[in-house]
Amino acid sequence: MIHEVDEVLKRIIGGGALTGSGVDVSLEAPTRDWAARRNAPAINAYLYDIREDVARRQRGTTPVVDDRGAVLKHRQPPRWFRLSYLVTAWTKQPQDEHRLLAAVLATLIPREILAADELPGSLGALGLSVPLTVAGTQTESRSLAEIWSALGGELKPSLDVVVTAPFPAAPEYDAGPPVTEGAAVRVRGIDGTLEGSPERSHRSLRPADPASTSAGGTGSGGRAPFRGSEGPQPR
Template identity: 55%
Template structure:
């Protein structure tokens, strides 16, 4: 599931923002050592945080129906995970990096959802929307300076891209077997109860 978003986001950037440029799009940690090895223009999208999108959590069970329209199983709603990418541009000149960031920003802002045509594998099968945000303020418990400090690199202009991904729940729970026997009902009136009570008394020793 994560690797499917990696590929979808990479292709979206490569084919829409960097078309014809030949610039490589990587998924590596932009450490100081990594940056020192860069000698060609590069865009890097580093996955630095994974956490649940609690605002989208749903409760209950969702029924699944068989060909006869009967409930065959129930499953929990999917959970949604926020995948946060630190997107950076690496060239010899800051001006070129800013141009690349601008091109990517325009493309990402134009797509509030990951285009369905970009989704593959399990995400394509689910058929659920995959929202994206770019350059939103980070949560209070996270600062980009801390991310760069953890990587051991120098602070650099970047785009924070967050993709909210649906994750299927555990396997469905089979529904209880359908009752096929006829239901037998008996109506008991007041007179019947009185008669039954007398019969019970007569049987007592």
């Protein structure tokens, strides 16, 4: 999941206002060694913090259904994690770095929500939209000064970008097979025997069965009516 968020963020930053600019987007740690190897303008998006967003944690299970609506499995709701990126610009002139940061800001501000259809791999398969915040209030315990000190570099202007992404929880539980045959009911006679007792059956309808919407297919509440056999009914 983390590498998929990396891929999405790198694609978004490299697009928008920076499309066709030739500016490289790097995910490496912006250490002194990395800065020394750089020979062209670059945007660095360094993942410096990962922690769960406990306010989004849910209990229970959610059903996994097929295209007919039949329940195949039950799974626990995904856990949500805040992935915090330190986004910086690297050029030879501070003014150019500020222009690059402004371009990144203009690109990310409209992207408050990332739709599921633009997310790759297992992240998109969950079918959930992903929130993105930029330059918000920092809630992580580590300060930016501590981060730059750990990287061995000098403090630079930066944007704090947070992507809150779902992570599938395990395990999954297989559901029982769907009901394909109706129940049958036989009523005992006064003498307690089943001899001569008519059978009343209930025809089961699959979730997407066209018969469920045909005339006489269902009664009130979406249930098929009982159909008794011909002949006298037991008293």
